[in-house]
Amino acid sequence: MADAITEGTAKLQLDEETGEMVSKGELKKRLQKRAKKAAQAKAKENAPVAALAAAQKTPAKKEEEPEPMNMFAQGWLDEVYKERPVKPVVTRFPPEPNGFLHIGHAKAIAVNFGFAKYHGGDCYLRFDDTNPEAEEEKYFTAIKDIVGWLGFKPVAVTYSSDNFDKLYEKAEELIKLEKAYVCHCGDAEIKAQRGGEERGPRFRCEHANQSVEHNLTEFRAMRDGKYKPREAFLRMKQNIEDGNPQMWDLAAYRVLDAEHHRTGPKWKIYPTYDFTHCLCDSFENITHSLCTTEFIQSRVSYEWLNTSLGVYEPMQREYGRLNITGTVLSKRKIAKLVNEKHVRGWDDPRLYTLIAIRRRGVPPGAILEFVNELGVTTAPTNIQLARFDQTIRRYLERTVPRLMLVLDPIPVVIEDAEELEIELPFSPKIPAMGSHKVKFTKTVYIERSDFREVDSKEYFRLAPGKTVGLFKVPYPIKAVSFTKDGDKVTEIQAVYDKEGTKPKTYIHWVATGSREVEVRIHNALFKSEKPDNAEGGFLNDINPHSEEIWPHAMIESGFDEVKRRAPWPEAAGESELGKGGLESVRFQAMRVAYMAMDSDSTDDKVVLNRIVSLKEDAGK
Numbered sequence: 001m002a003d004a005i006t007e008g009t010a011k012l013q014l015d016e017e018t019g020e021m022v023s024k025g026e027l028k029k030r031l032q033k034r035a036k037k038a039a040q041a042k043a044k045e046n047a048p049v050a051a052l053a054a055a056q057k058t059p060a061k062k063e064e065e066p067e068p069m070n071m072f073a074q075g076w077l078d079e080v081y082k083e084r085p086v087k088p089v090v091t092r093f094p095p096e097p098n099g100f101l102h103i104g105h106a107k108a109i110a111v112n113f114g115f116a117k118y119h120g121g122d123c124y125l126r127f128d129d130t131n132p133e134a135e136e137e138k139y140f141t142a143i144k145d146i147v148g149w150l151g152f153k154p155v156a157v158t159y160s161s162d163n164f165d166k167l168y169e170k171a172e173e174l175i176k177l178e179k180a181y182v183c184h185c186g187d188a189e190i191k192a193q194r195g196g197e198e199r200g201p202r203f204r205c206e207h208a209n210q211s212v213e214h215n216l217t218e219f220r221a222m223r224d225g226k227y228k229p230r231e232a233f234l235r236m237k238q239n240i241e242d243g244n245p246q247m248w249d250l251a252a253y254r255v256l257d258a259e260h261h262r263t264g265p266k267w268k269i270y271p272t273y274d275f276t277h278c279l280c281d282s283f284e285n286i287t288h289s290l291c292t293t294e295f296i297q298s299r300v301s302y303e304w305l306n307t308s309l310g311v312y313e314p315m316q317r318e319y320g321r322l323n324i325t326g327t328v329l330s331k332r333k334i335a336k337l338v339n340e341k342h343v344r345g346w347d348d349p350r351l352y353t354l355i356a357i358r359r360r361g362v363p364p365g366a367i368l369e370f371v372n373e374l375g376v377t378t379a380p381t382n383i384q385l386a387r388f389d390q391t392i393r394r395y396l397e398r399t400v401p402r403l404m405l406v407l408d409p410i411p412v413v414i415e416d417a418e419e420l421e422i423e424l425p426f427s428p429k430i431p432a433m434g435s436h437k438v439k440f441t442k443t444v445y446i447e448r449s450d451f452r453e454v455d456s457k458e459y460f461r462l463a464p465g466k467t468v469g470l471f472k473v474p475y476p477i478k479a480v481s482f483t484k485d486g487d488k489v490t491e492i493q494a495v496y497d498k499e500g501t502k503p504k505t506y507i508h509w510v511a512t513g514s515r516e517v518e519v520r521i522h523n524a525l526f527k528s529e530k531p532d533n534a535e536g537g538f539l540n541d542i543n544p545h546s547e548e549i550w551p552h553a554m555i556e557s558g559f560d561e562v563k564r565r566a567p568w569p570e571a572a573g574e575s576e577l578g579k580g581g582l583e584s585v586r587f588q589a590m591r592v593a594y595m596a597m598d599s600d601s602t603d604d605k606v607v608l609n610r611i612v613s614l615k616e617d618a619g620k
């Protein structure tokens with residue numbers, strides 16, 4: 001008979017509206033009831049509007065797994081390949097090591113590494129380290145780490161600074177070709193030469209007429225420390241008549257009073273982005289140099305320099321940036337949040353740096369799936385946080401095991417119960433995940449929110465005289481009394497309800513002796529979709545409830561096995577890197593949320609982060 005009851009629990013389903021686990025039949029009944037109500041409401045609307053709404057809903061039904069390589073097989077990236085269908089494809093991901101990467105960079109990583117991988121080629125991780133003032137060792141390490149975590153292996157890690165000698169030679173060559181000159185003009189003069197505020201006529205300064213010998217002497221003097229910053233710079237002699245400002249004799253080299261973290265005090269002059277990037281691409285035999293659309297105008301100067309020097313010419317093409325709304329990504333703003341202690345650090349799970357997303361427990365594969373789903377075009381993509389969460393949720397749904405976790409435990413003493421061993425599957429849908437055994441004890445702990453002191457007709461969980469199912473336990477229980485300390489219920493007394501009908505609802509529980517854990521539930525860090533538009537600035541938009549802590553949550557013993565068997569899922573960079581970090585211990589806490597271990601965990605104390613809720617928040 002016990003079997004007859006537990007059999008049903010294997011097929012329990014989540015009622016998304018109430019958060020309860022209920023039998024298939026009960027869920028069907030509830031859905032029908034709600035559908036009827038909704039239909040009645042809808043009937044009031046006029047027919048065309050209703051039809052449009054239905055039509056708009058259709059695509060959402062498509063819940064299949066996205067094809068992981070779609071973004072390369074079709075659309076913009078496919079066109080780019082067709083423009084230059086060469087083998088082997090060679091690409092590069094070229095971050096400046098001046099901060100932690102964010103979700104937008106994940107797109108750049110996926111595009112560059114993915115494009116090469118898809119075409120059987122190679123991708124370099126190139127540190128674009130030509131601004132010694134802003135660069136720090138910790139960023140190099142963090143960037144390398146994140147690329148590996150996303151599952152990509154650079155064919156080599158290179159540095160623009162590896163090429164400082166070669167770039168210097170190319171600069172002298174450009175001077176000898178009469179295509180560069182040393183200029184001593186200040187900002188105001190340069191502005192005037194470029195037409196000024198009124199966009200008037202453009203003209204060159206007298207330095208542009210210097211002889212090659214003079215320019216060489218001056219450039220070497222710059223190199224040898226004769227000039228202080230801003231006293232001299234090397235300019236490319238492009239085409240001042242051109243409508244594109246990127247052709248208005250851009251700087252190629254400037255004097256900087258800074259030690260480079262790799263070349264030390266060797267250089268007093270450093271090449272600019274416009275001089276460095278296209279040449280480094282050329283030196284590395286990059287076939288497709290993919291970057292974001294703010295570089296569209298730079299394409300002419302990119303091509304001009306390589307052509308002028310007669311070197312191998314890569315092809316630059318530009319795609320739209322990925323922006324997430326409802327958060328801030330700028331380094332300066334995140335630094336403010338960190339310094340003013342609004343968040344726990346650059347890797348705080350409420351941020352959208354990649355180290356933060358990783359710490360929160362988001363699997364690397366889910367990020368790649370997100371980028372792939374959005375696709376790549378030349379248009380910028382502005383995405384709401386909820387859309388990102390939705391992809392993660394779908395990904396976790398099919399890849400992580402389930403456990404029982406109680407956030408706010410309250411003991412229930414089941415007077416006629418005996419200790420039992422109960423087998424729990426790790427996943428109701430994927431038998432290959434296996435199962436584990438947990439102890440069922442006379443006293444179990446349930447969520448405080450699953451008990452009501454006063455029953456009502458619309459309530460289906462535990463209340464005095466009311467019966468509820470405990471997930472996988474042979475008999476449902478009925479509350480008979482409860483004890484209080486002041487306003488707070490401290491214990492519920494219950495008995496097995498062996499005679500009653502099958503319960504309508506099942507709730508999760510944990511046994512006596514279960515491990516106490518701290519759970520951190522993260523909500524949006526900002527109240528609005530556009531924190532930057534808040535009066536007085538983005539700090540005024542901070543959500544005071546962005547982190548809720550449950551310090552005395554309890555987790556069932558299956559957690560130990562989930563931890564031992566991590567990473568969940570075993571994919572992308574985590575397993576290749578070895579074991580995966582604590583954040584790869586992921587699971588679905590039944591009826592609660594998707595969870596991962598936080599890096600604050602110690603041998604004695606487990607801290608868990610909510611990765612995402614089980615369903616989209618109402619109102620979003």
Ligand SMILES: Nc1ncnc2c1ncn2[C@@H]1O[C@H](COP(=O)(O)OP(=O)(O)OP(=O)(O)O)[C@@H](O)[C@H]1O
Pocket residue numbers: 093094095096099103104105107108128290291292320321322323331
């Ligand atoms: N939001 C984004 N979406 C897509 N690609 C991006 C985004 N931000 C940067 N990238 C790309 O990543 C690569 C390395 O970026 P780098 O760190 O040099 O950029 P950045 O523009 O300085 O970034 P940010 O200023 O946003 O921190 C570049 O090719 C850049 O175009």
Ligand SMILES: NC(=O)CC[C@H](N)C(=O)O
Pocket residue numbers: 094095096128273277290291292295
């Ligand atoms: N061409 C590019 O991809 C630009 C990379 C460069 N590090 C930048 O964002 O400034």
